[in-house]
Amino acid sequence: MFGARFDPTSFDEGPVNGKKEPILIRKRRLSNTSEDEEDIEKESSEEEVSEEDSSEEDSSDSESGSDSDSDSESESDSESESDREVVEEDQEDLTQDMEVDTPDPDYLSKHSAIFKKFEKSLSKQLPKTDDISIEDEEEIPEVQDLAPLPQPALPRDRRLVSNTNNLSNLNWLATPIYVSPSDTKSFQDFDLSPFMHRNLVNLNFTQAFSVQIAVLNLLLKDIKQNKVQPDFKGDILVNASTGSGKTLAYSIPIIQDLHSRIVPRVRAIILVPTKPLINQVRTTLNQLSKGTNLLITSLKNDISIQEESNKLLTAVPDIIISTPGRLVEHITNNSINLSALQYLVIDEADRLLNQSFQNWCDILMEKIDNSIDISKTWKLRVKKLIFSATLTTDAGKLAPLKFQSPRLVIVNDEEKLVNELYTVPPTLKEFTLKFGSAKSSLKPLILSKYLIQQGKLANVLIFTKSNDSSLRLAKLLQLLFDKLVLSSKIEIAYINSTNNKTLIRTKVLKEFSQQKIHILIATDLIARGIDILSISDVINYDLPNSSREYVHRVGRTARAQQDGNGYNLLFGKGETKWFNKLMNDIGRDHPIEDVEIDSKDIVSADDEAIYETCLHELQKQVHS
Ligand SMILES: Nc1ncnc2c1ncn2[C@@H]1O[C@H](COP(=O)(O)OP(=O)(O)OP(=O)(O)O)[C@@H](O)[C@H]1O
Numbered sequence: 001m002f003g004a005r006f007d008p009t010s011f012d013e014g015p016v017n018g019k020k021e022p023i024l025i026r027k028r029r030l031s032n033t034s035e036d037e038e039d040i041e042k043e044s045s046e047e048e049v050s051e052e053d054s055s056e057e058d059s060s061d062s063e064s065g066s067d068s069d070s071d072s073e074s075e076s077d078s079e080s081e082s083d084r085e086v087v088e089e090d091q092e093d094l095t096q097d098m099e100v101d102t103p104d105p106d107y108l109s110k111h112s113a114i115f116k117k118f119e120k121s122l123s124k125q126l127p128k129t130d131d132i133s134i135e136d137e138e139e140i141p142e143v144q145d146l147a148p149l150p151q152p153a154l155p156r157d158r159r160l161v162s163n164t165n166n167l168s169n170l171n172w173l174a175t176p177i178y179v180s181p182s183d184t185k186s187f188q189d190f191d192l193s194p195f196m197h198r199n200l201v202n203l204n205f206t207q208a209f210s211v212q213i214a215v216l217n218l219l220l221k222d223i224k225q226n227k228v229q230p231d232f233k234g235d236i237l238v239n240a241s242t243g244s245g246k247t248l249a250y251s252i253p254i255i256q257d258l259h260s261r262i263v264p265r266v267r268a269i270i271l272v273p274t275k276p277l278i279n280q281v282r283t284t285l286n287q288l289s290k291g292t293n294l295l296i297t298s299l300k301n302d303i304s305i306q307e308e309s310n311k312l313l314t315a316v317p318d319i320i321i322s323t324p325g326r327l328v329e330h331i332t333n334n335s336i337n338l339s340a341l342q343y344l345v346i347d348e349a350d351r352l353l354n355q356s357f358q359n360w361c362d363i364l365m366e367k368i369d370n371s372i373d374i375s376k377t378w379k380l381r382v383k384k385l386i387f388s389a390t391l392t393t394d395a396g397k398l399a400p401l402k403f404q405s406p407r408l409v410i411v412n413d414e415e416k417l418v419n420e421l422y423t424v425p426p427t428l429k430e431f432t433l434k435f436g437s438a439k440s441s442l443k444p445l446i447l448s449k450y451l452i453q454q455g456k457l458a459n460v461l462i463f464t465k466s467n468d469s470s471l472r473l474a475k476l477l478q479l480l481f482d483k484l485v486l487s488s489k490i491e492i493a494y495i496n497s498t499n500n501k502t503l504i505r506t507k508v509l510k511e512f513s514q515q516k517i518h519i520l521i522a523t524d525l526i527a528r529g530i531d532i533l534s535i536s537d538v539i540n541y542d543l544p545n546s547s548r549e550y551v552h553r554v555g556r557t558a559r560a561q562q563d564g565n566g567y568n569l570l571f572g573k574g575e576t577k578w579f580n581k582l583m584n585d586i587g588r589d590h591p592i593e594d595v596e597i598d599s600k601d602i603v604s605a606d607d608e609a610i611y612e613t614c615l616h617e618l619q620k621q622v623h624s
Helices: 023-031 034-067 069-100 105-110 112-123 134-139 158-162 194-202 210-228 246-258 275-288 305-314 324-332 349-354 357-371 395-401 437-454 467-484 502-513 547-554 573-583 605-623
Strands: 177-179 236-239 268-271 296-298 319-322 343-346 383-388 407-411 421-423 428-435 460-463 492-495 519-522 537-540 564-571 593-595
Touching (some): 105 112, 177 210, 194 246, 194 275, 210 236, 210 407, 246 268, 246 319, 246 343, 246 383, 305 324, 349 383, 349 395, 357 395, 421 547, 437 564, 437 605, 467 519, 467 605, 537 547, 564 573
Parallel strands (some): 177 407, 236 383, 268 319, 268 343, 296 319, 428 564, 428 593, 460 537, 492 519
16 A cells, blocks of 8 residues: 655645654554554654754744845755655655555554545646646645745834834933033024024024034034935934023024925924923024925914814925824824924923823824834934923933934033933022021011012012912912002012913013013913013022922023022921922032021011901902
8 A cells, every 4th residue: 555656745734834744754653553653653753853853943044044035945945855855765765664564454444534535645646737627626635845834024123223222321321412501602603594694683693502502513514414415313312401592402403404395294393391382482483484485383272183184284384383292183193294204302301201191202203113114225214302401311201212322412511410410590590588487477478578678579480389379479469569569569460270371371471571560470380481581580489399390490580691580488497408309409500599587677567467457358359
């Protein structure tokens, strides 16, 4: 029965899981008695293992060769050839063995189905393909090659493309580019287009501030080189104090780079945390892009996503300013195409990176990675520009941004890297006014009298810890100043989340900048981004919850290299302790001054009587 010369390619069971099956050993197993079965099984399993090993090796070789398809093909051909030789060699020996053995009848009956199938495949001479009729096709068992199936090429690992510079090596944080806050340089000395020079002069921007010098030097050089040889130079992170001109630092190079574009595509996205900042950045960009046909669009929630999507699809903007939440909604709505994106600016980065709502960072990075067409080698990667006055060095918060060859710029004289890179403006003077906790019931009166004695009756911004305290303090100070200052009317207002509507906030801030409102009381909600150069004094009536919020509060004054004062009211040892803790994280050019002051020197018995009257008056207002 088994005398016919066996052609290994005619066996009807193809390789199992891509591995070559030692056919002849199996035939030997078929022809032997059960007693010997164990030995043979053992022997064949040993041979099988060795064969399998070599076959695994071969198949793994062929897999590893799968990167270059041509190699793997030739390899598997030669393998199957040699395999066939091996199998045929064995064939001679085994056939002799088999003729000697008489098959066991039980064994035969047990496996008759396999034998019949095997006989049929042996006896069939395969007809030429063109003779095969439909019914034949059904009968004829499929013939499979013994060589391992060619493995599919490994998919290119996109991730290898997008974050070659993982944050595992954070040494770029420890080797920043230091820039002295006092550096200045004329904008005329930068290689900018005539329209840009004209716009800067019209805006009275003549001298570039240190953060602008540092960023312009880096980006203008990259832009110039990319015109010749597109090559990604790396992301940029900037830590510069409040009011140091970060907005201009990124607006000028982006407009300079994009102004000569032919087709409008979304090439720059600027993310900021609040609507006031969106308006502020858009105003700056519109002023700087006068004379170009760049289209700058800000995303806001005063129209529906659908309406805004239609606007974005009909008039494709070059530059988009948005909060992360609104941008993510449009990305998931597919109304913004990021394939041409060149710049991603994250302003007030620490606050945005702390806001993990909607997981905006991962969604945005994923979308940017997917929009990189890795086949286009000329395709420049998206350059990420990260700005903050309180830049975090927490790798966990920075990691989602997947930096590539990042460069860290620190505008600071002291070349020491603290854990958090907080800096206050160099032109800011900071003071503490310390009183015993027993005097805290007189806090509004003490503040009013101090401001009157110091002549600070305008351009004063006061921060409180909550909406309620800002409202109460505003009403109480108005009652006090109406009674204590008779020579003029001191107008006092407040901003907090209860009246932070665009129209109201814009009106209040405008009147404050025009000294129609003399003293403004606010919460941290509007601390960041208020850009009113006339603010001369910031007062922490209530201490902030973090050193970061402290920096942003006092950063509302001493902006654009102008002088400014920050006062901190400390009532009792607990508040002094908390204040000292906050100051640990903050770098400054000069020490904080303790104002030597005694409440008796400020507040008289008459004052206290007036204060009592005002408190009753307030009580009535609240209950009326
Ligand atoms: N080179 C310059 N010359 C004169 N004024 C400038 C210059 N650059 C910026 N300014 C002005 O300085 C003020 C602060 O600028 P900007 O808001 O960009 O600072 P910032 O660093 O972003 O502050 P913050 O961290 O508080 O947002 C703005 O009123 C701006 O017009």
